Amino acid sequence: MTARVEREFDVIVIGAGAVGENVADRVVQGGLTAVLVEAELVGGECSYWACMPSKALLRPGTALHGAQTVPGAGEAVTRTLDASAVLKRRDYFTSNWQDDGQVKWVEDTGIELIRGRGRLSGPRAVEVAGLDGVSYQLTARHAVVLSTGSAPAVPPVDGLAGLDYWTTREATSARSVPGSLAVLGGGVAGTELAQAFARLGSAVTLVARRGLLSMYPEDAANLVLAGLRADGVDVRLNSGTQRVSRNGDGSFAVELADGGTVRAERLLVATGRRPALGGLGLETVGLGTGDGPVPPLRTDTTGLVEGIDGENGGNGGWLYAVGDAAGKVMLTHQGKYSARATGDAIAARAKGELHGTPEPWSRFAQTANDHAVPNVVFTDPELASVGRSVQQAEKDGYNASSVELPISVAGSSLHSEHYEGWAQLVVDEDRKVLLGATFAGPDVAELLHAATIAVVGQVPLDRLWHAVPSYPTVSEVWLRLLEEYGL
Numbered sequence: 078m079t080a081r082v083e084r085e086f087d088v089i090v091i092g093a094g095a096v097g098e099n100v101a102d103r104v105v106q107g108g109l110t111a112v113l114v115e116a117e118l119v120g121g122e123c124s125y126w127a128c129m130p131s132k133a134l135l136r137p138g139t140a141l142h143g144a145q146t147v148p149g150a151g152e153a154v155t156r157t158l159d160a161s162a163v164l165k166r167r168d169y170f171t172s173n174w175q176d177d178g179q180v181k182w183v184e185d186t187g188i189e190l191i192r193g194r195g196r197l198s199g200p201r202a203v204e205v206a207g208l209d210g211v212s213y214q215l216t217a218r219h220a221v222v223l224s225t226g227s228a229p230a231v232p233p234v235d236g237l238a239g240l241d242y243w244t245t246r247e248a249t250s251a252r253s254v255p256g257s258l259a260v261l262g263g264g265v266a267g268t269e270l271a272q273a274f275a276r277l278g279s280a281v282t283l284v285a286r287r288g289l290l291s292m293y294p295e296d297a298a299n300l301v302l303a304g305l306r307a308d309g310v311d312v313r314l315n316s317g318t319q320r321v322s323r324n325g326d327g328s329f330a331v332e333l334a335d336g337g338t339v340r341a342e343r344l345l346v347a348t349g350r351r352p353a354l355g356g357l358g359l360e361t362v363g364l365g366t367g368d369g370p371v372p373p374l375r376t377d378t379t380g381l382v383e384g385i386d387g388e389n390g391g392n393g394g395w396l397y398a399v400g401d402a403a404g405k406v407m408l409t410h411q412g413k414y415s416a417r418a419t420g421d422a423i424a425a426r427a428k429g430e431l432h433g434t435p436e437p438w439s440r441f442a443q444t445a446n447d448h449a450v451p452n453v454v455f456t457d458p459e460l461a462s463v464g465r466s467v468q469q470a471e472k473d474g475y476n477a478s479s480v481e482l483p484i485s486v487a488g489s490s491l492h493s494e495h496y497e498g499w500a501q502l503v504v505d506e507d508r509k510v511l512l513g514a515t516f517a518g519p520d521v522a523e524l525l526h527a528a529t530i531a532v533v534g535q536v537p538l539d540r541l542w543h544a545v546p547s548y549p550t551v552s553e554v555w556l557r558l559l560e561e562y563g564l
Contacts, residue, residue, distance in 0.1 A: 088219055097416070110189075116194045138158060138457065158276060200362060219426070225402045227407055236321045243344060243346065248270050257340070259284065260282070262346065281311070287315060293454075296481065296499050297515050354374070364384065411451075459519065480561045481501040488549040492519060510531075512532065
């Protein structure tokens with residue numbers, strides 16, 4: 078007979094990734110008790126299968142290429158990566174897929190941990206099938222937080238079901254480099270991993286249904302496209318995939334809509350992600366039916382889930398969703414930001430210090446998710462953006478304009494031979510503040526936080542003109558952009 082344990086906490090967090098850890102940390106700092114429920118590794122996707130391992134795979138190739146583009150340094154390098162050393166360093170950054178360090182942090186912070194699969198069993202109630210064989214019946218005094226992340230969105234391609242293709246998990250944790258790799262998907266993950274494996278020695282073909290990185294300005298995305306092709310990646314744009322099958326030798330055959338076929342030892346499907354909400358018992362509180370896909374959650378600026386049975390929201394609400402599970406901004410850093418706001422809001426509501434909807438830009442509101450989301454594509458060259466594009470700004474009702482320039486300053490010339498970059502600012506013409514910015518080129522990620530501060534702070538352009546960039550740095554492009562604008 079399965080042992081049954083009943084426990085009560087102020088806050089129950091289902092999912093102990095980086096986002097769930099941040100929620101639990103903030104509520105504990107606020108004087109509440111918290112428990113994390115996790116069926117896999119504490120630390121989650123980013124630590125073991127996404128952000129950290131993918132960047133560990135990318136960085137050696139970027140460093141090598143950077144040296145090769147500077148006369149004097151280029152002559153001193155071997156021009157080939159040591160793939161085994163790269164994979165070993167990747168293993169270090171994932172702690173060899175052991176979560177002991179993360180568990181110690183949880184314990185030292187005063188958060189409890191239950192290893193198992195949690196699901197809602199009613200209002201403020203969570204049932205956990207413990208990995209230790211125990212059934213835990215948990216009750217939350219104040220809040221239950223869904224921090225279950227996301228799962229790969231697999232396209233409905235004929236023949237794909239049942240094949241042992243890679244998702245980003247298998248790619249970032251690969252034990253060896255395949256001789257050839259086909260990548261389905263021209264988004265961030267597909268683009269980054271295509272370049273990483275090409276530089277590690279794979280013959281890579283990338284197939285995109287539309288353009289490459291189509292959510293970014295075309296001038297910026299084209300620089301990344303050129304970088305991939307320079308690394309030997311065969312990029313097939315605007316190519317639909319008709320069918321996938323296995324050849325007699327175990328390799329994959331990807332049949333394209335134009336009649337062509339791509340053959341590769343391994344197949345990576347990187348066509349986006351969706352909130353991981355299945356099996357969470359949402360139907361027990363009136364969200365979905367339990368049959369078929371779970372509908373997207375609606376959350377307010379504190380992460381409070383709307384539409385719960387018997388609840389009116391505001392002070393009466395108890396169910397929250399953060400990070401990828403909320404389905405708004407699927408980026409680790411933004412999920413952690415949202416988690417901090419949610420945790421603080423839960424603690425404040427428990428103390429009676431927060432009533433109703435908090436003010437925008439307060440510590441309880443996730444306002445930046447609507448105005449200033451920073452994002453970096455860690456390819457070589459990099460692509461970095463924050464805030465609204467021109468099209469998004471106009472759609473949102475702003476009187477927007479933009480200014481664009483190649484990145485061609487003394488700092489870029491010193492950075493590397495034949496430096497190619499591109500920059501854009503999006504301006505609210507009524508208030509004369511920045512709505513967004515995009516940079517493309519080697520190492521432009523380090524330009525992004527200045528743009529994020531300018532957007533969040535709504536810094537007037539005539540004041541921003543007084544922020545003098547150091548010479549000679551790539552940041553001088555800020556001055557050139559403002560001069561191009563007319564300041």
